[in-house]
């Protein structure tokens with residue numbers, strides 16, 4: 001589903017590569033934790049998957065296609081296939097829970113009947129049934145992250161990218177969020193999650209890819225967090 005083939009990314013004006021000759025393959029059914037100290041290249045990896053930035057050399061393939069060869073007008077279609085969840089939720093504060101999720105379908109032109117059927121189903125899946133009329137600031141942090149996950153998943157993307165999704169949540173709430181991401185993974189969505197959350201990584205025992213100074217220094221099938229920071 002995701003292939004990095006000898007990918008190096010050096011940002012303009014930087015001497016050191018943010019990613020240095022990274023080759024990694026992630027299959028469709030996988031759940032992968034991306035770990036490493038601050039500045040090790042995790043966000044750069046995720047940005048390359050989204051084609052928010054391009055490699056200096058090497059190839060990034062999504063579902064078998066070299067995404068850096070895609071013409072610009074095809075990039076929105078690529079991004080539609082990739083849901084994103086962030087530490088700071090990034091909800092529209094003036095829209096209700098329902099509208100935050102519906103908006104993701106409306107902007108890609110889904111018919112109203114589809115929106116009306118799908119949004120309640122997804123809100124129920126993430127455990128927010130009955131809360132569709134609330135505004136984001138009337139929800140707990142964990143509930144807000146559930147809205148963000150519902151919005152990322154409502155379009156049934158091939159890939160879900162999560163950048164520190166539990167970074168603002170307490171441990172118990174984080175476990176609930178991880179259960180949800182695991183459930184989404186089991187529906188066939190590839191999940192790649194960058195995290196510093198030792199407890200979560202050690203508990204989930206999923207594949208762990210560790211970056212250090214832009215290089216892959218560890219890639220374990222059922223790994224633990226494993227490095228001191």
Ligand SMILES: Nc1ncnc2c1ncn2[C@@H]1O[C@H](COP(=O)(O)OP(=O)(O)OP(=O)(O)O)[C@@H](O)[C@H]1O
Pocket residue numbers: 011012014017018036037038039040041042043044045
């Ligand atoms: N837009 C940019 N321009 C120049 N250098 C950048 C840019 N973005 C990132 N870098 C550099 O690239 C390296 C990797 O950064 P990146 O953000 O990928 O790390 P990270 O592992 O995601 O860190 P964190 O855990 O703090 O989010 C760092 O040295 C960073 O300073």
